Amino acid sequence: MTERQDVVTLTIDGVEVSAPKGMTVLEAAKRAGVVIPHYCYHPGLPVAGVCRMCLVHVENTPKLQIACAIPVADGMVVNPYHDEAVEARRGVLEFLLINHPLDCPICDQAGECELQNYVFREGRARTRYSPTYAKRFNPVEDFGGDILYVPNRCILCTRCVQFMEHVADDPVLNVSDRGDRAFIGIHPGEQLEHAWSGNVVDLCPVGSLISKDFLHKARAWELDKAPGVCTGCSQGCNVVLETLHNTVVRLRPRTNLEVNRFFMCDHGRLDYRWLNRGDRIEAPLVRQDGDLAAVDWHHALERAADIVKGSGGPIVVLASARASNEALFLATRVAGERFVGAFRVERVDGEEPLPGVPNLALRSERAPNVRGATELGYTETFDAAVTALADAAAVIVVDEPLDTVSNAALAKVPSVIYMGTTLPEPARVAQVVLPITNVAEEDGTFVNRDGRVQRYLQAKTGPGMARPAWWVLGELLVELGRGEPLATAGEAFEMLAGAVRAFDGISYDGLGYLGAVLGTAAKAEATA
Amino acid sequence: MAITVKVMKRPEHEVSYLRATLKGLALTFSHLLRPSVTMQYPEQTATDDWTLSPRWRGTHRMLTDEQGRSKCVACGLCPQICPANCIKLVPGEDEQGNRYPLIYEIDEFRCVFCGYCQEVCPEEAIHVGVHYENAEYERGRFVYDLERLCAQTHPVSTLWDPSDPKGQ
Numbered sequence: 001m002t003e004r005q006d007v008v009t010l011t012i013d014g015v016e017v018s019a020p021k022g023m024t025v026l027e028a029a030k031r032a033g034v035v036i037p038h039y040c041y042h043p044g045l046p047v048a049g050v051c052r053m054c055l056v057h058v059e060n061t062p063k064l065q066i067a068c069a070i071p072v073a074d075g076m077v078v079n080p081y082h083d084e085a086v087e088a089r090r091g092v093l094e095f096l097l098i099n100h101p102l103d104c105p106i107c108d109q110a111g112e113c114e115l116q117n118y119v120f121r122e123g124r125a126r127t128r129y130s131p132t133y134a135k136r137f138n139p140v141e142d143f144g145g146d147i148l149y150v151p152n153r154c155i156l157c158t159r160c161v162q163f164m165e166h167v168a169d170d171p172v173l174n175v176s177d178r179g180d181r182a183f184i185g186i187h188p189g190e191q192l193e194h195a196w197s198g199n200v201v202d203l204c205p206v207g208s209l210i211s212k213d214f215l216h217k218a219r220a221w222e223l224d225k226a227p228g229v230c231t232g233c234s235q236g237c238n239v240v241l242e243t244l245h246n247t248v249v250r251l252r253p254r255t256n257l258e259v260n261r262f263f264m265c266d267h268g269r270l271d272y273r274w275l276n277r278g279d280r281i282e283a284p285l286v287r288q289d290g291d292l293a294a295v296d297w298h299h300a301l302e303r304a305a306d307i308v309k310g311s312g313g314p315i316v317v318l319a320s321a322r323a324s325n326e327a328l329f330l331a332t333r334v335a336g337e338r339f340v341g342a343f344r345v346e347r348v349d350g351e352e353p354l355p356g357v358p359n360l361a362l363r364s365e366r367a368p369n370v371r372g373a374t375e376l377g378y379t380e381t382f383d384a385a386v387t388a389l390a391d392a393a394a395v396i397v398v399d400e401p402l403d404t405v406s407n408a409a410l411a412k413v414p415s416v417i418y419m420g421t422t423l424p425e426p427a428r429v430a431q432v433v434l435p436i437t438n439v440a441e442e443d444g445t446f447v448n449r450d451g452r453v454q455r456y457l458q459a460k461t462g463p464g465m466a467r468p469a470w471w472v473l474g475e476l477l478v479e480l481g482r483g484e485p486l487a488t489a490g491e492a493f494e495m496l497a498g499a500v501r502a503f504d505g506i507s508y509d510g511l512g513y514l515g516a517v518l519g520t521a522a523k524a525e526a527t528a
Numbered sequence: 529m530a531i532t533v534k535v536m537k538r539p540e541h542e543v544s545y546l547r548a549t550l551k552g553l554a555l556t557f558s559h560l561l562r563p564s565v566t567m568q569y570p571e572q573t574a575t576d577d578w579t580l581s582p583r584w585r586g587t588h589r590m591l592t593d594e595q596g597r598s599k600c601v602a603c604g605l606c607p608q609i610c611p612a613n614c615i616k617l618v619p620g621e622d623e624q625g626n627r628y629p630l631i632y633e634i635d636e637f638r639c640v641f642c643g644y645c646q647e648v649c650p651e652e653a654i655h656v657g658v659h660y661e662n663a664e665y666e667r668g669r670f671v672y673d674l675e676r677l678c679a680q681t682h683p684v685s686t687l688w689d690p691s692d693p694k695g696q
Contacts, residue, residue: 105603105650106627140625216619216627219604 010076019072026054026067029080036080037089037118039157039205041068044262046166051157052092053118057082064088086122093123099136099180101152109207111220115155138183144191146198146212146266151183154208160184160200167263167356170194184208195352195362198266202252211250213270218244226459227254227513229446231322231439232268233363234345234370236448238514239264241272241440241459248275248440248459256514259452263354265362274438275460281423281435282464292433297465297475304432305479307415308334311393316385316413317341318405319378319398321367324444325453326492327436327469328369328376329500331398333483334476338393341378342385344400345370363449368439372447375502375518389413398469399436402426419469435466442468443489445511447518453506454515582686585641586659588634589684590677591652598678599653602629606645606654614638615645632674636662643687655684 006021012029019028024047029036039051047069054067059077064085067078079085096115104110127133138151158175161184165171172192176185186192192200201211223242230237230251237260242250251272253264284300285292295303308315315335319328321343332339345367353361370380379385382404389395389409397418402410403426410416410429418430421438441462447453462468474486486492490508497503506516541547567575574580590598602619614637620630646655659682664670 105605106601110603216602216621219608221608222604 008072008074008076010072010074010078012078013080021072023072024068025056025058025065025070025072025076025078028072029067029078034080036067037114037122038068039114039155040159040162042159042162042203042262044167045159045162045203048158048162051155053089055085055088055092056080057085089118089122090124093119094128096155097123097127098129099152100155101135103153106216107153107207108210108215109153109204109220113207114205136180141186143186143209145193146270147192147201148210148212148215149184149186150208150210153206154184155206156182156184157205158184159203159205160209163200163203164192164194164197167354168194168196168199169355170197173200195267196263196265196354198269199253199263202262214250218242218249223249224459226440226457228440228456228459229368229448229454230264230268230271231368231446232265232271232366234365234368234449235260235361235363236368236446236452236454237264237268237360238454239268241275243440243460246460248272254513258514259448259450259454260360261357263357263360265352265354267352267362275440277422277438279422280463280466281420281433282466284435284465285423285430285433287431292428292430297467300432300434301472301475301479304417304434304476307394307417307431308476308480311414313391313393314338314340314388315394315396316389316392317378317396317398318382318385318400318402319343319373320400321345321365321370321373322439323369323373323399323469324439324442324489325369325372325376325447325496326444326489327398327473328373328378329496330470330473330477330492331396332377334396334473334480336482339377340385340388340392341373341376342382343370343373343378343380344382344404345380359450365449368448369446371449371451371518372445372453375447376496376500397427397430419472421466434472435464436469436472437462437466441466442470444468444470445489445493445508448515451518452515453503453511453518455508455511455513580658580660582658582683583688584658584660585643585656585685586682587636587657587662587680588639588645588672588677589655589657589659589680589682590632590674591655591684592678596678598629598632598674599651600629600632600674601627601651601653602632603627603650605648605650609644609648611642611644612638612640629674632677634672634677636670636672637667643685646685647687658683658685 007018008021009016009018012032013034015032017028017032026036026038026041036054036056038054040048049066049069055064056067057079058065141149143149161173164173172187172190174185175182177183200209222244226241228239228241230239238254238256239251240254241248251269253260253262255262283294284297286295286300286303315338317331317335345365347364351361351364386405386409390412392413395413395416399420401424405426407426410426416430417432418427419434419436421436440459443458445453445455470489470492477483478485493508497506502518510516593599602617604617607615607617614635616631616633617629618631619627622628641656643656
């Protein structure tokens with residue numbers, strides 16, 4: 001054997017697998033593409049071994065073993081679909097279903113419920129209890145925060161208890177009472193108020209812990225999903241945007257072991273309503289005879305190009321740290337030599353860390369692209385930039401609500417080009433208003449605080465004539481005679497990667513779903 | 529060249545119409561003596577040996593509980609299964625926290641009367657009806673809302689039972 005000593009080879013369901021020593025059989029099976037049913041096991045939590053759902057047959061052992069807790073060993077032969085194992089799991093499911101209510105039609109988890117899935121796969125089709133058997137009943141409990149507890153549906157896998165105790169380090173949940181009367185209890189006088197407690201809803205394999213916010217809103221199978229990046233803070237947690245009829249109805253964490261692992265905070269989770277705002281600008285507007293009038297894109301871009309060409313002094317770009325790298329970069333290109341850029345970010349005191357995961361917290365900068373804006377030459381001296389407005393020839397605003405800029409300061413500027421999703425009062429002084437899409441309606445990238453460039457994909461369609469900011473600025477460059485039209489966000493990113501030193505060696509396609517860290521190419525060069 | 533017409537001489541009994549006419553009249557009058565098979569619709573809607581099949585799938589009816597509320601819990605299975613996409617459902621929550629349909633509408637024009645909605649319903653709420661008289665004065669009236677579906681009183685369809693394929 002030439003293999004290293006810390007690697008063992010075993011057979012799972014007839015498939016030969018190599019796994020490092022210390023790995024559990026369940027994880028090794030996952031590698032081999034063999035799914036072993038499980039409830040209490042979760043890759044982000046310590047092993048509890050209470051659900052007995054992952055019982056497998058291991059040759060030369062007297063009893064069935066739980067795959068989530070036995071370590072792999074050389075020459076082990078594991079058979080998850082051995083008759084004995086299947087029969088045992090069918091028994092486990094039968095016990096779980098004795099008191100489980102038949103309320104799948106009104107349960108939010110239906111369609112993504114692991115109890116449903118496993119019962120369909122290997123459970124018993126009918127109960128052996130009398131039809132008159134009265135199921136155990138406990139009323140729904142409010143656990144505080146965004147969470148409701150439905151004890152009847154609970155299968156006591158204790159993932160929520162594990163999470164609160166070992167990951168959130170706020171052990172307020174417990175298993176109360178014994179035997180068939182057991183339920184998940186909350187310590188008297190306590191509430192699920194931890195900033196990351198919403199994760200117990202995702203962790204719950206059944207519909208026992210449910211989100212009040214999402215309650216009865218949609219069925220799991222109706223939702224369309226798109227990978228995104230949370231815009232709540234500079235941590236850049238990976239999320240899935242779930243939409244129903246072009247409306248974002250829920251955000252859930254997307255696994256990225258380098259950033260957020262399996263979790264996201266409640267602030268980010270519930271901060272999605274602004275994506276569905278109805279008061280959007282739907283057509284480009286230009287000032288005609290003192291009023292803003294709707295025109296087509298061609299006219300609006302022509303007018304914007306005239307402003308950029310006709311002005312002599314510095315061009316101030318006021319950006320939001322919610323704008324994509326592509327938009328921020330192309331705005332610097334439009335301003336060219338005369339670029340003065342500043343971004344604004346809301347800062348709050350203190351962070352809300354998740355103790356169980358290193359370097360994961362709800363950060364104090366409440367915008368996703370602070371690092372990106374900094375790398376692209378924008379400064380955070382927003383107020384200084386606003387005072388610089390006094391001698392600016394033109395101002396380009398990228399998705400910034402301008403609520404801290406005084407009307408008087410803006411009125412002094414000869415011309416204002418406003419790119420935004422909505423039209424706030426201060427922006428009404430603009431000569432040209434260009435409607436852009438929000439983060440759920442376009443493709444693009446953000447750079448999180450650790451320098452990880454991450455892609456987000458379009459989840460819904462934008463309103464009316466609104467276009468992604470990178471497209472608008474790309475067309476403006478064409479109008480100025482300084483570029484070729486951009487067809488995709490990827491092309492805009494390649495242009496950015498080719499021009500900005502910090503983005504060296506990063507390609508849009510190479511980002512994938514997990515992103516890439518800035519400066520890794522430079523580091524590789526240095527070591528080579 | 530002059531046209532010549534050839535005149536055929538046929539026997540008298542072959543060219544006479546009288547015989548055929550009498551034969552026809554005899555057949556016509558013989559029907560007067562046979563039993564009538566016409567059902568006098570709309571005065572009459574069923575006869576002794578003919579009635580609508582209990583498996584007939586006509587316009588829908590929503591069943592209600594003892595309090596007169598619809599049995600629907602807005603689970604969303606019928607709009608999901610509907611091949612004609614004719615069911616509109618918006619779920620809501622009532623004062624007791626129960627899930628119920630805020631909006632439940634069936635467009636009977638779009639419906640193909642497949643009966644899948646009845647088959648899939650876990651609450652036995654929505655049914656296709658043994659009913660066919662649906663004329664309206666306006667097209668819009670063919671979109672049945674929840675109130676109208678609950679107000680229907682016609683019998684509901686008995687769907688085909690796979691375990692008893694020949695039974696009614």
